[in-house]
Each structure stands twice: as structure tokens, then as C-alpha cells.
Amino acid sequence: MAYRRYHLALRQPLRTAHGRWTHREGVWLRLERADGAAGYGEAAPIPWFGTETADDIEAACAALGRETTDEQLDVVPARLGCLRQALTNARGRGPAVTVKSAWPAAGLLPAGRPALQEMEAKAEAGFRVFKWKVGAGPAADELALLDDVCAGLPDGGRLRLDANGAWDRRTAERWLERCAERPVEFVEQPAFAQPAAGAALLRQVEDLLMGLARDYPTPLALDEAAAGEGSVRRWLERGWPGIYVIKPALLGEPAAVLSALAAAGARVVFSSALETAIGARASLTWAFSWPGQRLALGFGVGPLFERAELNGPAAAPFVYWDAVEAINPEAVWNAGS
Ligand code: MG
Numbered sequence: 001m002a003y004r005r006y007h008l009a010l011r012q013p014l015r016t017a018h019g020r021w022t023h024r025e026g027v028w029l030r031l032e033r034a035d036g037a038a039g040y041g042e043a044a045p046i047p048w049f050g051t052e053t054a055d056d057i058e059a060a061c062a063a064l065g066r067e068t069t070d071e072q073l074d075v076v077p078a079r080l081g082c083l084r085q086a087l088t089n090a091r092g093r094g095p096a097v098t099v100k101s102a103w104p105a106a107g108l109l110p111a112g113r114p115a116l117q118e119m120e121a122k123a124e125a126g127f128r129v130f131k132w133k134v135g136a137g138p139a140a141d142e143l144a145l146l147d148d149v150c151a152g153l154p155d156g157g158r159l160r161l162d163a164n165g166a167w168d169r170r171t172a173e174r175w176l177e178r179c180a181e182r183p184v185e186f187v188e189q190p191a192f193a194q195p196a197a198g199a200a201l202l203r204q205v206e207d208l209l210m211g212l213a214r215d216y217p218t219p220l221a222l223d224e225a226a227a228g229e230g231s232v233r234r235w236l237e238r239g240w241p242g243i244y245v246i247k248p249a250l251l252g253e254p255a256a257v258l259s260a261l262a263a264a265g266a267r268v269v270f271s272s273a274l275e276t277a278i279g280a281r282a283s284l285t286w287a288f289s290w291p292g293q294r295l296a297l298g299f300g301v302g303p304l305f306e307r308a309e310l311n312g313p314a315a316a317p318f319v320y321w322d323a324v325e326a327i328n329p330e331a332v333w334n335a336g337s
Helices: 054-064 070-074 081-090 114-125 139-151 169-179 199-215 229-238 254-263 277-288 321-325 329-335
Strands: 002-016 019-032 038-043 103-109 129-133 158-162 184-188 220-222 243-246 267-270 297-300
Touching: 002 054, 002 129, 019 054, 019 081, 019 329, 038 081, 038 277, 038 329, 054 081, 081 254, 081 277, 103 114, 114 129, 114 139, 139 169, 169 184, 169 199, 199 220, 229 243, 229 254, 243 254, 267 277, 267 297, 277 297, 277 321, 277 329
Parallel strands: 103 129, 103 297, 129 158, 158 184, 184 220, 220 243, 243 267
Antiparallel strands: 002 019, 019 038
């Protein structure tokens, strides 16, 4: 197996409750299979989601070495979920895609007032679902903008809010009261505790999320809190009534988790992890294999990188399977040399 670490500037830094994100870091894999064909994978970790880091992935790849066996690849530990997912794809163990029709995508809006102008442009382009980053500035300022953002929605348009775990209970309650009679499809990750924060705090935040989901009519969605295989399973056991935002890039063994979600009748929003085209192809392939309801994809981002061959399908109101299939992983790999 060969690997290449990448460190790429984002064309537009992303401002979230976790701070400014200016560069994407990860590792590309290339695996020559027994039949001589090459398979590619991308490990694109998001450390504040509790995944492994790019350093961890690089070290694990170095330890695996150039000549790898199936037995070695089978036992990559679960804590390296992004690497395991990349290996699944490099080994050609992705899903079969049966429904190849176009799938609507949500357009990403920046935090704060710039959202208004961006929504106008994206609505003009045909987007109907929008995701607005909140929790990045003072709650009072953002709340004061909510009505303007809602007023900017096109006919039949819906708004998703993503707080990236920034709110405390009181702030979340204020927002959810305001959202109740507005065209808000869901509120994503109102609060969050890193797994490293300890079991007691984790439990407290989980209880808060369950309580908010019960007490307010606007659905809630889990993103950071459903970032790995183990987290998704824990929420399924708790009977999470809301939506799961699934970034297949972070999932370890997507097939097992996705079939557990499908069996539970879960509502799932597939989402980009701001990966390059190798990862985007893999993530969207998992999405297009989903048997459940097709909620708008969280892939209305980008182009993320300057070089065209590094980008997944263009941010457009619909993602077409043809565009996913047309991605050439080898071109991405070669761009990194
Ligand atoms: Mg999110």
C-alpha cells in the first residue's frame, strides 16, 4: 500500500463554532489489488469530532508498510475509523448503487449576515434547502438575523441550522422556541461534549439533547455526536427521535452502521466531511446506496480547493450519480505527487 499525506488550503476558510478552518489535512491511500487494479481511499479526519488525527493515520500507514496482507488490513483498530473507511474503499469493498437518479443538496450558508447575500445567490441557482452556520457569533446577534434569513427563503424553501455544539441549555431553548413556527427543517447539534471530556459530561449532554428533542417541535439532528460507529450505535440504542447527519468518511465500517440505521427506520442526512474528490466519491457512493428517504444531501459545499481535480461534484442544487462516477481518483492521487 502507498499513501500520501495532503495539506491543502481551502479556497474559502470556513467559520464554525470550532473556529476558523483554513486547511484540510488527510491521507490518500493507493492499494494495488491481486488483479493488478489500483484502489484508492481517503482518510479525512476531523479531530474535534473525536476522530483520530492525520498524524495517527500517517503513523498507522507507515506501520502497515508497502506490502500489506488482508489479515493486516482487517485488524486496523476501530479508533482509526477514518483510516478503516479509506481502506474499505481502497479495497473495493464499497456498496452497490442501485438508484442512480439525481439527489437534491442543501446549500451551505456562511455564519452571520453574509448568509443573506449567499442565500439569494444560491436560491437563484435553484437551491431550496439551506444550511446556516450558527453558534459562531453572539447568540443575540444571530437570533436577530433569523427572521431575515427565513424571509429570504424561496417558496417552499427550508432552513437547517447548524450550531456545531456551541450552545448551552438556555441558548438552545431560546433558539428552539423561535424556530417552532418557522420553516426550520432541523437544528443540528445544539450542544456537544467531546468524548475526551469524560463519561459524566457526555451523559449530561446526551440527556440534554434527548430532553430538547422531546420538548420542542423542531427536529434535532446529531452530527458531531454521531461521528463514529460506536456513537451511532449508542444513539440507536437510546432511541434518538431526530435525524442523523452521517459523514461516511468518519464511519469506520459504513456498511454495518448504515444497515443498522436503515433497520431502525432512521432519518439520515448524508454529509460531506470537506474531503477531496477521492473521499467525496466514496461518501456519495455510500449515500446513493441508502435505501431510505432521500433528505437533501449536505454536499452543497465547494469548490473547496483551488485545483479542479481535487474537488468532488460541484456545489449544485442536485448531485447527479454520473458526476460521482466520473470522479477520477487517480488524478487526485497524481495531483499530490
Ligand atoms: Mg454539522
